[in-house]
Amino acid sequence: MSQVIVVGGGLAGLSAAHTLLERGANVLLLDKQGFMGGNSTKATSGINGAGTQTQQEAGIPDNAKIFFEDTKKSARELARDDLIRVLTGRSGDAVNWLQDKFGLDLSKVARLGGHSQPRTHRGNAQFPGMVITYAQMERLEDLAVSQPDRVKIYKKSRVTKLLKDESGAVTGVEYVRNGKTETAYGPVVLATGGYAADFTGGDSLLKKHRPEYYDLPTTNGDHCTGDGQKIAMAIGASAIDLEKVQVHPTGLVDPNEPDAKVKFLAAEALRGVGGLLLDKNGDRFVDELQHRDYVTGKIWENGKYPIRLILNGQASSEIEWHCKHYVGRGLMKRFDSGEALAKEMGIKPEYLKKTFDTYNAGVKAKKDPFGKKYFSSGEWSMNDYFNVAIMTPDGKPISGLFASGEVAGGVHGANRPWWFTTSAIVEKAGGRLGALVGQFESKPATSSASTQPAATSDVAKHNKKDDIWVIVNGQVLDVTSFLPDHPGGEKAIILYAGRDATEEFNMLHDPKVIPRYAPDAVIGTLKK
Incomplete structure (x- = not known):
């Protein structure tokens, strides 16, 4: 059986x-990072699908035609209908596939910005992007061990060049691994993501196509430097929509590092469960569930900073995992009353109450001054608790070359209202690959490191970037060398340097993550 080369280990590449593999091909997956997952692990709102089993069980009258119309409206005239039909038409099958093949819990459905129906699926625990990505990642790694003749995964392997034959067809790739340049042969699926973190030098795609965004912060991982687009264009591929860089309206500002270049994304679900956006005066200025580009535009147009995303008690409880996560990272702050929130904002409690009362009246009359159509249940009251965060807007086909996920242009147009698994578009590519139809570096599940008992005071001494210990479930970990490979970014670990990170870790990870991906980090146990 022929080998197909997949470049990129995020959700697009894993799917x-x-x-x-289901279609009978062998797979070589090359990922330039030391830990797969990409930006997909950061997706915290959910995955969209129309006509899913979950929707049917909940009595939600959604289908692919409605999803197509929502997407077409969002993308406006700039997207390709044929690609939108593939993605929306197979979206329900994709969500069902994740549930059936990987046993994932996607039993909750919410309506987010740009959607006319509740179709954003997530489960009861943890964050959906991480859960979905880890499930696929772990299954693929298991196959790489049990069927090494069919699945090979090479991490820290950066693809630098696409290889072609005399006819111009792509025949393989050239990549750098362990300091050596190597080659692999077969059709290529690019799943390298976008370029919104391409803050490189003269060849920066972001600087070339949207220079006005070059100085904005990004919520993308620093691996998103347009590698796939660059190597494809280097062999004559025509690019599409390179100027369509989306500015997300709600990036979380860390009060300790307000000017940091890389931000955490405030999940769309925070607005989907009923969160309100208020300016510095305590006024609403936009329908919080509008398309991302629209909300971003209204933030800039309003210009009364800081902009705050505010969740009341009901919204907070509905998305408790997110609130705990953001509060734990210092990106969100809890207030026990409306009066305390008003004091923080520097406005009179009476004015904040007026904002809440006006919103409540609009919900009751189903007539919002900003055109909001979909409301969460429950009234906003000053006698409630609130979770609050500060926001910032953040040609000719080439044979043998395919694209999956964000690297593929022509779908989003001027905007996108959804986060989406890419199995549908790969299915289409897979059909064309039908006729065409190397070893995972496995680490042992146990660590060879010393496991001597350590006191909390010992751990506290190791609290610098070049020397970080943390405590997780009674184990002491030296995570210094793991910083560059952490899919959530190094800041997420540095925040807990010299401290107990158990609660935050357990919110996000399955216990087997440590023995599977960082066994050598365990250096001891905590003294009782």
């Missing part, structure tokens, strides 16, 4: 790999 591509699993789909190709």
Whole structure:
């Protein structure tokens, strides 16, 4: 059987790999990071699908045609209908596939910005992007061990060049691994993501196509430097929509580092459960569930900073995992009353109450001054608790070359209202690969490191970037060398340097993550 090369280990690449394996191909997955997952692990709102089993059980009258119309309206005239039909038409099957093949819990459905129906799926625990990505990642790694003749995964392997034959067809890739340049042969699926963190030098795609965004912060991982687009264009591929860089309206500002270049994304679900956006005066200025580009535009147009995203008690309880996560990272702050919130904002409590009362009246009359159509239940009251965060807007086909996920242009147009698994588009590519239809570096599940008992005071001494220990479930970990490979970014670990990170870790990870991906980090146990 022929080998297909998948470049990129995020959700797009993992979904591509699993789909190709189901179709009988062998797979070599190359990822330039030391830990797969990409930006997909950061997706905290959910995954969209129309006509899913979950929707049917909940009595939600959604279908692919409605999803197509929502997406077409969001993208306006700039997107390709044929690609939108593939994605929306197979979206329900994609969500069902994740549930059936990987046993994932996607039993909750919410309506987010740009959607006319509740279709954003997530489960009861943890964050959906991480759960979905880890499930696919772990299954693929298991296959790499049990069927090494069919699945190979090479991490820290950066693809630098696409190889072509005399006819111009792509025949493989050139990549750098362990300091050596190597080659691999077969059709290529690019799943390298976007370029919104391309703050590189003269060849920066962001600086070339949207220079006005170059100085904005980004919520993308620093791996998003347009590698796939660059190597494809280097062999004559025509790019599309490179100027369509989306500015997300709600990036979380860390009060300790307000000017940091990289931000955490405030999940769309925070607005989907009923969160309100208020300016510095305590006024609403936009329908919080409008398309991202619209909300971003209204933030800039309003200009009364800081902009705050505010969740009342009901909204907070509905998305408790997110609130705990953001509060734990210092990106969100809890207030026990409306009066305390008003004091923080520097406005009179009576004025904040008026804002709440006006919103409540609009919900009751189903007539919002900003055109909001979909409301969460429950009234806003000053006698409630609130979770609050400060916001910032953040040609000719080439044979043998395919694209999956964000690297593929022509779908989003001027905007996108959804986060989406890419198995549907890979299915389409897989059909064309039908006729065409190397070893995972496995670490042992146990650590060879010393496991001597350590006191909390010992751990506290190791609290610098070049020397970080943390405590997780009674184990002491030296995570210094793991910083560059952490899919959530190094800041997420540095925040807990010299401290107990158990609660935050357990919110996000399955216990087997440490023995599977960082066994050598365990250096001891906590003294009782």
